[in-house]
Amino acid sequence: MSGILVYALHYDGAFNKNSLGAVSEGARLASELGTECHAIVVGDVSDELAASLGNHGATKVYRVNGPEGLAQPVVDAMAAAIADGGHGYALFGGGLLGFEIGAGLAARLDAGVCMEVTGVRVEDGKLVAERPILQDSEISSVHYRSDVGVIIGRLNAFEAHETGGTAEVVDLDVQFKPHSTRAKMVQRGEQRGADVNIEDADVLVAGGRGLGKAEGFEALEELARALGGAVAATRAVVDAGWYSYAAQIGQTGKTVAPKLYLAAGISGAIQHKVGMQGSENIVAINKDSNAPIFEFSDLGVVGDLNKIVPKLTEAVKAKKA
Amino acid sequence: MTASPSQFPPPVDSAAEFVGAPTDPSDERIEVGVAIVGGGQAGLACAIRLLQLLEDDPETMERLGEVPVAVIEKGRVAGAHQLSGGVMNPSAIRTLLGDDDSWPHWGEVKAETVYFCTKRRAFPLKPTPPPFRNHGNYVVSVAELNRWLGEKAEEAGAYLLSETVGAKLLVDGGRVVGVRTGDKGRDKAGGEKANFEPGSDVIAQATVLAEGNWGHLTGAALKALDLAPKDPQVWALGVKEVWEIPQPFEKIVHTLGWPLRWGAKWKEFGGSWIYGMNREGEAPKVSIGFVTGLDYTDARFSVHDVLQEFKLHPLVRKILADGKRVAWGAKAIPEGGYWAMPALHAPGMVIAGDAGGMVNVPRLKGIHYAIESGRLAAETIYAQLKAGSNDFSAYERAIYASQMGKELYESRNMKQPFGKGLILGGAITNAMVLTKGRFPGGHWATHRDSEAPLTLTDRHKRYPKPDGKYTFDKLSGVFLTGNATRDDAPSHIRIQTRVPREVGEGWAWMCPAGVYEVPDDAPETGMIDLIVNPSNCVQCGAITAKGGRLTPPEGGDGPVYQIT
Numbered sequence: 001m002s003g004i005l006v007y008a009l010h011y012d013g014a015f016n017k018n019s020l021g022a023v024s025e026g027a028r029l030a031s032e033l034g035t036e037c038h039a040i041v042v043g044d045v046s047d048e049l050a051a052s053l054g055n056h057g058a059t060k061v062y063r064v065n066g067p068e069g070l071a072q073p074v075v076d077a078m079a080a081a082i083a084d085g086g087h088g089y090a091l092f093g094g095g096l097l098g099f100e101i102g103a104g105l106a107a108r109l110d111a112g113v114c115m116e117v118t119g120v121r122v123e124d125g126k127l128v129a130e131r132p133i134l135q136d137s138e139i140s141s142v143h144y145r146s147d148v149g150v151i152i153g154r155l156n157a158f159e160a161h162e163t164g165g166t167a168e169v170v171d172l173d174v175q176f177k178p179h180s181t182r183a184k185m186v187q188r189g190e191q192r193g194a195d196v197n198i199e200d201a202d203v204l205v206a207g208g209r210g211l212g213k214a215e216g217f218e219a220l221e222e223l224a225r226a227l228g229g230a231v232a233a234t235r236a237v238v239d240a241g242w243y244s245y246a247a248q249i250g251q252t253g254k255t256v257a258p259k260l261y262l263a264a265g266i267s268g269a270i271q272h273k274v275g276m277q278g279s280e281n282i283v284a285i286n287k288d289s290n291a292p293i294f295e296f297s298d299l300g301v302v303g304d305l306n307k308i309v310p311k312l313t314e315a316v317k318a319k320k321a
Numbered sequence: 322m323t324a325s326p327s328q329f330p331p332p333v334d335s336a337a338e339f340v341g342a343p344t345d346p347s348d349e350r351i352e353v354g355v356a357i358v359g360g361g362q363a364g365l366a367c368a369i370r371l372l373q374l375l376e377d378d379p380e381t382m383e384r385l386g387e388v389p390v391a392v393i394e395k396g397r398v399a400g401a402h403q404l405s406g407g408v409m410n411p412s413a414i415r416t417l418l419g420d421d422d423s424w425p426h427w428g429e430v431k432a433e434t435v436y437f438c439t440k441r442r443a444f445p446l447k448p449t450p451p452p453f454r455n456h457g458n459y460v461v462s463v464a465e466l467n468r469w470l471g472e473k474a475e476e477a478g479a480y481l482l483s484e485t486v487g488a489k490l491l492v493d494g495g496r497v498v499g500v501r502t503g504d505k506g507r508d509k510a511g512g513e514k515a516n517f518e519p520g521s522d523v524i525a526q527a528t529v530l531a532e533g534n535w536g537h538l539t540g541a542a543l544k545a546l547d548l549a550p551k552d553p554q555v556w557a558l559g560v561k562e563v564w565e566i567p568q569p570f571e572k573i574v575h576t577l578g579w580p581l582r583w584g585a586k587w588k589e590f591g592g593s594w595i596y597g598m599n600r601e602g603e604a605p606k607v608s609i610g611f612v613t614g615l616d617y618t619d620a621r622f623s624v625h626d627v628l629q630e631f632k633l634h635p636l637v638r639k640i641l642a643d644g645k646r647v648a649w650g651a652k653a654i655p656e657g658g659y660w661a662m663p664a665l666h667a668p669g670m671v672i673a674g675d676a677g678g679m680v681n682v683p684r685l686k687g688i689h690y691a692i693e694s695g696r697l698a699a700e701t702i703y704a705q706l707k708a709g710s711n712d713f714s715a716y717e718r719a720i721y722a723s724q725m726g727k728e729l730y731e732s733r734n735m736k737q738p739f740g741k742g743l744i745l746g747g748a749i750t751n752a753m754v755l756t757k758g759r760f761p762g763g764h765w766a767t768h769r770d771s772e773a774p775l776t777l778t779d780r781h782k783r784y785p786k787p788d789g790k791y792t793f794d795k796l797s798g799v800f801l802t803g804n805a806t807r808d809d810a811p812s813h814i815r816i817q818t819r820v821p822r823e824v825g826e827g828w829a830w831m832c833p834a835g836v837y838e839v840p841d842d843a844p845e846t847g848m849i850d851l852i853v854n855p856s857n858c859v860q861c862g863a864i865t866a867k868g869g870r871l872t873p874p875e876g877g878d879g880p881v882y883q884i885t
Binding site: 134209212235236238239240245248251252253269270271274290292295 | 856
């Protein structure tokens, strides 16, 4: 059988949102292929946590005792799991670690690899990866000829679905290669200013130059708190030093797809749009009714955001109270 | 109120900063035979010709070392920063490549018309004015042609160092000895990031500056080595779009007149082109663009927006109807001509192509001059290195003795008459081409573009509001170029940011890539603090013409033009 093996990254007793999305996607594809989706976890994971991946559609979870968060040990672990289970595909959610593991695994198994994948489809009993090219203006279809195909998603490309159920947990003993244990995790640090993880937030309140000054972000932070979301920013304001780079959305920043994206004082140039166009609901507040952002907003408010945002915060708080 | 950008010169001393002695310890220097800065037509033609000559001369080849020919290219690939109209006279590439006629093009020019436009009408000029006759020339994309030439050069044995900047000209004892490449991985304040890689001293027996329209090292060399021309260089700015259209457009068109204003007061000298691009098996395309001299005096003149305005003309609408824009780009064009050409050689060094101002302004041609000058540079360099000399003065003589040199002399007073307005200027230049330059004769002087006083007008009210389908804003164009310059890098644009509103707006409107922004809350008159967004920059070079100083950003940054 040619099952699908998905790497599930965890930290602090919870799985990464992108990993859960990848497990759900793997389960969907496996059912179309008539096969199974397995997950692999590395490090200290409780039975209960590992089995919970079944809630996203995994039927079996390989648990490997080893260092989590480093690429090479995971390459060894996944190669061992594939040798055991004969999987036809290895699937990763978005993120730099996935890129690194996927690349290493592809080299190890002489496998075809495609990264920044935004969709996967089944064609003639095989998986075809869809990858945006030429600044996302076209989609290329990538077919695999190798025994194992490595598919690495773009951040937030795969949505997590809860299906109910638990997975069988199998402990897998892996002999790590000498070079895989040479690196040690000394410390996990956060990128500067990354007290919020904007890629995982369901609600984002984003500010642009229309805020007028750095202090304008205070009102956005309050609104984000009221909504239970996080604050994001455009390149222009990050450039101006009003907000941290970790919160930058767009072509040269992060790509996000929250349930609600509230754009305050953002004109909506295409460089920004490509970072947030996947959002489910886009609400824009801008004083310029000609701003391009209104062309792709679900709700547009023309007005002074210094007046609107505090009122909105009050209203949200009142509703929640 | 008026103000000139030249009153606010860029904070840079290019001769001191960008020219100097090698600094790497001698065992860490990279030694090459010939270092060519710029993988454009001139640089690649030079590389190809050198390797043709060296192929039959193993002895000289041996003397040039392990890397006989290195081409230093700042773009992601050769061609990534290349943009032209472009119609190419094929004579030079045929001379260079002989029987190999497989170079990529988009059809031979079979039909052409020049129109004089008013807002709603277009009057064909019959017969076609002499400078616009293009039969036998070919429509090309230089971005594409350069990728092809780059492959040819590599096949021949050239080392193409892409994503590498020529940052500093190395001069030792009055002789050019190579180039220092640019650092990578610096942060905004110039500090070293974790991935910092310093540049290297590339030591060469001959250095070719083939940097194109706004040569970073060329500009510094002109000052440091005293090569400056009689007249200052002047530039035009061209903004181009490529459209895919349902039905092939089988001719080339030039227009004069609307939307430019005729009067001498505004100095709006320029026009448009519309070239059909047709190739078997590919969707028909059109290259459309607008060029205007950068000596204009209206602070709110924007070539990008004038192109959008021009697209509203019925003549253009008919051609682009039901089409889709697939590419955009911008480039400055040196159009000072003969009197603005610098000395083309210094000990150990030559200057080729646009960097040397080799553009035939009335005929709007520079591609074949670039190729021809690269070829001639290679021949002199080969002969001199073989003889153990680094005196390349024969190259300059060869340029002026060539057909190109004659044509450049004949058109020496092209740009200047347009200071008298479009109609009179046009008549004078037509007469000049017909009389092979005997009329108007003599030497008509030019002034620096940045010296033109700028005035705030209502010009911008004419520009169409972009609809995102037929007319576009600047940033959507920048996006199409594939430009993803790193945000947290030091600014590569040297300008004063506290300037009078006239100058600040002048730069903001001029820049086709939206690099300069006047803050919303800036005062209506007097001094303002300009916002600069260096990562939008497509390195067109206009800011260097209009009172700033562009330097190359980190290698690999900037646009990735495909078909411009």
